[in-house]
Amino acid sequence: MDMDATTNPAAGLLAALAAPLKRVPPKVRGRAAVAAFAAFALLLPVIDGNAGDLDAAANATAFAALALGLNIVVGLAGLLDLGYAAFFAIGAYTYGIFASWQLEPAWSSFWQPFAWLGLVERFHVDGVPDVAHLTVSFWIMLPLSGLIAAFFGILFGAPTLRLKGDYLAIVTLGFGEIVPVVVRNTPSLTNGAMGLNGVQAPSLFGYNFGVTSTPYYYVGVALVALFIFVSLRLTTSRIGRAWMAIREDQIAAAAMGVNRVRLKLLAFAVGAGFAGMIGTFYVAKLQTATPDMFMFPVSAMILVMVVFGGMGSPYGVVAGALILQILQSWVLQDVSGWLHDLGELLDNDWLQTIDLTQAIELIFGIVLVLTMLYRRQGLIPARRATRALSLAEQTANVERGGIRRQLRVLAREAAETPGPLLEIRGLVKRYGGIIAVKEVDLKIAAGTIVALIGPNGSGKTTMFNVITGLDPATGGKILLQGRDVTGLPPHELARLGIARTFQNLRLFNNMTVLENVLVGMHSRTTTGALGAVLRPPSVAVEEREARERAIEVLSVFGNRLLPRLDQTVSELSYANRRRVEIARALASQPKILLLDEPAAGMNPGETLELAEQIRSLKDMGLTVFLIEHKLNVVNDLADRIVVLDHGEKIAEGTPAEVHADPQVLEAYLGRKAVAHA
Known part of the structure; x- marks a missing residue:
């Protein structure tokens, strides 16, 4: 028996009266409250x-x-x-x-049609010219x-x-x-x-409000x-x-x-x-x-x-x-x-x-x-607390071997692109007198994984920011499937098929997991404000299909994310937030996916799981451009590696070729260490 009920009869009575109400689903309770207030x-x-x-x-x-x-x-x-x-x-x-009587223009034939419509009245006073009274x-x-x-x-x-x-x-x-x-x-x-x-007061069906x-x-x-x-x-x-x-x-x-x-x-x-x-x-x-x-x-x-x-x-x-x-x-x-x-x-x-x-x-x-x-969230918060997950839902059942089915969001023509999917020519980015990216040339073929590595501060994330339009290029060109996209705003580049994640997580923390992924589909859906309000069948179909595709993308990560669809992102672990960010980028139906240190903060098992999933995405035809400091992941995934140092490209090739390059060894290990080796 509840101790409060035995020591406090009033509390016990209230609990007994509230018990049937708690069994009513929250949506039903909410609708009943709205109906009661409306009445x-x-x-x-x-x-x-x-x-x-x-x-x-x-x-x-x-x-x-x-x-x-x-x-x-x-x-x-x-x-x-x-x-x-x-x-x-x-x-x-x-x-x-x-x-009102504020405007009193002189009456003329101009006002006659408006008088027929009941918008003006001809006002007459003996001895003065007639005026138009707006009504x-x-x-x-x-x-x-x-x-x-x-x-x-x-x-x-x-x-x-x-x-x-x-x-x-x-x-x-x-x-x-x-x-x-x-x-x-x-x-x-x-x-x-x-x-x-x-x-003037309103009137309706001859009744004047007064x-x-x-x-x-x-x-x-x-x-x-x-x-x-x-x-x-x-x-x-x-x-x-x-x-x-x-x-x-x-x-x-x-x-x-x-x-x-x-x-x-x-x-x-x-x-x-x-x-x-x-x-x-x-x-x-x-x-x-x-x-x-x-x-x-x-x-x-x-x-x-x-x-x-x-x-x-x-x-x-x-x-x-x-x-x-x-x-x-x-x-x-x-x-x-x-x-x-x-x-x-x-x-x-x-x-x-x-x-x-x-x-x-x-x-x-x-x-x-x-x-x-x-009470910062106010009297009636926009977000209600989500239910606690069961033990089975909290325990992730991970299947090794990557993604086992084709994702509809990746069924695009990019993998069949002749020539490089993404080409960078002489890319330059300056911040005042500092050159963050200096005359970089790069070609990324469709259906490959290219890794961008280099010491901290070498310009890797800056290069991603320029490619995705977050920072304007100082010089050079960026071509997507042969089209010059240099200087386009980020939302246009996303529409054209360039998606990304961020080195420091940039999620919509007060939105749910599902809503985050649906935002990723913004450029692939068309509903406007009027359609959102009126909700014709076409809008309902688009919304339903978007949710189905979002759940399909989230299913890539199994029950790490699927039981958490209605949880706000701020409630997730760091690794799961990384997964949400990748799922959100995938939902935009990218031609090329830019991943900025996707395995950061993950343990070895989670890192291996993610690497298998990235490889599966490549097998489905997605092109991946990757920044990663875990070199074992880079060596395992990348078809080609590009190395930056102080904003300059110092090496490019297969993992074996890059790791044998003296400039790369010097950049990572230092000149004295290389000489001693």
Whole structure:
């Protein structure tokens, strides 16, 4: 019997009540919780008919939707945006300008077609010329504002998203400050600091929303539900995995075929689009807009909601936004009222003047600090803890002899390429006055294994970086199947068939084993953002086939990786992380695979196992270019060996020829040792 249950009857009762719930699968529990919350949200106006409460709830839905948009930018793509309220303002003023009396152009025949469409009205007052009153429908402006804000997101992001970290945050902060300044200084459009007034309320099927909170609340709930749906579809798609890969490691993402600039712009556009739509909703609800409504504190507040709820978790950021908005709108006001009552009772003037809502920024700051200290993953983490593996799953059953079946991802035409598959002509790489690679010539035939060896600091990894586009070549040419690929970005080279691993592991540590390998297939799949959201049959088929191919690649390593598909990479041993990196590179369907010290950190048995697998890949027609310090592995695998010393090629040939070369012996053993020998 459980000792807690005998010593504490209440704990025993709770455990007994929770036991049936624990037997329910987590997915079922999650769906039941979402359904219960959705039912509560729909019934709230019936449960609580207080107009003030519904107004606060409608405002809370607006901020929950804003948090979902910022979660795309910060939580998924890892781009710290401190000026997010600028897109909120763009959406608000877009609708406010086209649905108020701010613009009153003179009436002419030009406006007649728009009048037929119900977008303008002819306004007549005796004694003055007629004017056109803009009356664009809220329902038209809602998606249109999203598109306009998304356009500005791209326009702003294009010159800035090559920055990262603190630099990007500072630039976004500046953009967030610029928009309110522009609004204040364009009174002809925005009425300046006075703000827009008289914005028309939405109407639906002849019913005018007016200032009643209930219809706005339901529109807000619908927008939150829509944004959750879009966020979930994007998160579990090719696009979402690419965003998370950029967040985890931009260099590795590029090497796997992810176009970093394009995907960052897409994240900014989607997040800005969400904010633009909510700006329209918010200004329609308030029927006014002023620049002070969109200042930096709003951006900071939304960011706190995302962090508090759980970055990357759509349900988490909604929960965080709702809790913090309820804290601001209800709890702090009620507590302030209780303190006022206590002040009257005690005849204390200070208590009677306390207004906790004025300290909301301080309170949000405290919430952020506490979250970072005690629950960095947020209320509802994007990643749940994985189950512990059984003893049988943890014990690897290794079959010697390499890979026993043909991999579909390697069924390419590269092995039949006439002439060299990869040719390097006079390759040079300089860092200021230091020459890391000097006039190197190299030819790698299809279907062979070529090893690149040399002392530490000889330029081996630098050469790999130049070949894969991570570092630009200072001089020379790189040809893949006769095509000059010098200077192409890493994602283009990955698409053309050059894949690599890294000397120091570059994995997406907060993504699962399966997701890491699926990112490797990014350049071999085509689903875009719209396809990811709509999920037509073709997209579902592509996703299913990609997962099947990923599992096929992982099966190369047997049950070292297959039982760990849903584990995050950070939970794996060093050797298994090496295997994941190789599997990820294989998943990109390479013509040539560049392995940078793949056996590093492996024991002799694991090294032998990996060597057999690399040899099997060669037998299947894959070309391998290998850096390795374990010379027994090099001698066993390589058809040819190239030796670098101080950036220069000093020898090339078969293992026997290279090991007999005096220059190689001198480079490895030193001049005195060679002379003594």
